[in-house]
Amino acid sequence: MRIGELAGRVGVSTRALRYYEEQGLLRSQRTASGQRLYPDSSVDRVRLIRQLYTAGLSSALIAVLLPAIDARHVDPELMGLLVQERERIRDKVAGLQEAGRRLDVLIGLAAHPDARPCPGSLGREESTEASGSAAPGSEPV
Amino acid sequence: MRIGELAGRVGVSTRALRYYEEQGLLRSQRTASGQRLYPDSSVDRVRLIRQLYTAGLSSALIAVLLPAIDARHVDPELMGLLVQERERIRDKVAGLQEAGRRLDVLIGLAAHPDARPCPGSLGREESTEASGSAAPGSEPV
């Protein structure tokens, strides 16, 4: 298939596909006149690329990752990056879930305006400071 | 405290703190000479801002969100954005976890090079296509 059809199937722009190729993430055959031709497998391939992008991986890392996925083999120097990136993803998930709970509290607040939310579930948790020297009132946020 | 101390405590740059103020996320008192002064509570405040940022929320949304958090009340027009953003976070978490599992497979692959990974756990899942018209060999990726 040509680039427009692939773009339409996956739901990305043709610009993006050319960009992926430029970054070494995607290859293509060419017709005699220079137009790109893709096999059907490119659909899944681009979906995988998108998935890695949305996981926050950079083009450079994806570029070294894809051959490892294809060969089902990682060499040790890549291994470090992989473990490190895995940890980053874990942290990111935790942060997202934490923020998600915050939003849930706010959303539930509107649904049940009477039920008081758990203290500290909306920020400023450890307010255990008995701040004595501050002039009360007129304190900024 | 002044801006440098706040930055040091939270672990962000002074530039970031001024940027937050510029975006309406953070306020400060000023000394007679114009230097910013923050109460201790700003430490938690900035941590909360960082958390919302890392959750992928924009400055604009955080700017309308923070007063709602403070007042523990959301008005209906904000409510829509909130639910929408909640859904976006949920999707993002799912995408991240999926990519995390992919990385886990690769990592485990290096640890146990013999155990064969589950088919499809490394991309190109539904390869159930018996592609008949493709010339075998010399097909691009």
Next chain:
DNA sequence: CTTGCCCTTGACGTCAACGTCAAGTCCTAG
């Protein structure tokens, strides 16, 4: 008074993943 560090505003730079426009080529339908 000077040294030195912290602070101020203003303005321009950065980076990544594309969007967008330009000028020309390819190809299919009628």
Next chain:
DNA sequence: CTAGGACTTGACGTTGACGTCAAGGGCAAG
């Protein structure tokens, strides 16, 4: 043959959250 849509490369624009540099003021120690 011609219209028009799909394609090519090249190059510049965009966006958000800051980084960084410039030029100057504030302030405690020696």
